[in-house]
Amino acid sequence: MHFLNRNNPCWCGSGLKYKKCHYDFDQKIALYRRQGHIVPSQDMIKTQSQIHAIRESAKVNVAVLDYVAQRIKEGVTTQEIDNWVFEQTAKYHATPAPLNFEGYPKSVCTSINEVVCHGIPSPDVVLKDGDIVNVDCSTNLNGYYSDSSRMFCIGNVSPEKRKLVDVTKECMELGLKEVKPWGFLGDMAQAVNDHARANGFRVVVDIGGHGVGVEFHEDPWVSYVARKGTEMLMVPGMMFTIEPMINMGTEEVYVDEKDDWTVYTADGKPSAQWEIQVLVTEDGHEVICW
Ligand code: MF3
Numbered sequence: 669m670h671f672l673n674r675n676n677p678c679w680c681g682s683g684l685k686y687k688k689c690h691y692d693f694d695q696k697i698a699l700y701r702r703q704g705h706i707v708p709s710q711d712m713i714k715t716q717s718q719i720h721a722i723r724e725s726a727k728v729n730v731a732v733l734d735y736v737a738q739r740i741k742e743g744v745t746t747q748e749i750d751n752w753v754f755e756q757t758a759k760y761h762a763t764p765a766p767l768n769f770e771g772y773p774k775s776v777c778t779s780i781n782e783v784v785c786h787g788i789p790s791p792d793v794v795l796k797d798g799d800i801v802n803v804d805c806s807t808n809l810n811g812y813y814s815d816s817s818r819m820f821c822i823g824n825v826s827p828e829k830r831k832l833v834d835v836t837k838e839c840m841e842l843g844l845k846e847v848k849p850w851g852f853l854g855d856m857a858q859a860v861n862d863h864a865r866a867n868g869f870r871v872v873v874d875i876g877g878h879g880v881g882v883e884f885h886e887d888p889w890v891s892y893v894a895r896k897g898t899e900m901l902m903v904p905g906m907m908f909t910i911e912p913m914i915n916m917g918t919e920e921v922y923v924d925e926k927d928d929w930t931v932y933t934a935d936g937k938p939s940a941q942w943e944i945q946v947l948v949t950e951d952g953h954e955v956i957c958w
């Protein structure tokens with residue numbers, strides 16, 4: 669058995685003695701663990717220097733999505749969006765994290781209407797009037813990762829689809845309000861799920877969010893249907909995505925057999941998603957990427 673000496677430097681890299689830094693914090697987490705809660709491991713707690721580097725990555729990701737937002741319109745192909753993302757990310761000396769990630773062939777995910785997520789850009793797919801499309805961007809800058817996505821309404825979108833897009837954004841925002849230290853990921857999830865259901869929509873169960881920052885996808889896996897007081901304890905320094913996928917009809921989804929990526933709603937009805945990357949702070953949260 670090895671005990672971290674209270675007079676040694678803290679594991680977080682602050683340069684302070686452990687007893688003056690994260691000692692009480694670790695004791696508090698240990699107490700929650702003994703009470704039966706799921707608690708984060710030490711490698712889920714970002715250090716100040718990691719947080720700084722991840723913020724820099726996020727600046728690029730936000731700039732790339734802003735660039736897309738200014739240009740996306742009817743008649744644009746999803747391949748053009750992919751080109752914008754690749755070129756703009758490169759301009760900031762960064763790389764798109766999706767490219768070659770577990771064999772993913774493109775720089776961004778573009779998911780239209782009944783596509784839930786992981787839509788692959790193609791020169792054959794043209795945005796048309798009435799489409800709703802999610803553009804999901806992720807950036808690797810100096811080995812640090814950022815991840816966010818936004819919905820875009822193309823031309824005249826039906827009131828039903830517009831409501832889906834708006835309610836999904838509200839779900840993300842209501843979930844965000846629940847992000848604070850010594851709460852649980854389930855508090856955030858229930859806020860998301862309650863609002864979706866109150867509007868007659870269903871939250872996708874099988875695909876969740878994730879820790880992010882030092883890797884593209886880190887633990888924990890993040891549910892948006894869990895109940896208040898369940899799932900992992902949130903502690904300062906944790907970073908994860910809020911990225912609920914909300915369906916107009918059934919929550920059931922399936923993966924394209926041919927490309928092994930594209931996820932569709934089982935009933936062919938539309939789906940929407942917004943994604944932000946959030947840091948748990950001492951007194952609440954900081955939105956790192958949007
Ligand atoms: N950006 C997606 C997310 O939010 C992940 C896409 S994985 C990819 O987690 F390989 F398809 F890019």
Ligand code: CO
Pocket residue numbers: 815816877878909911943
């Ligand atoms: Co993500």
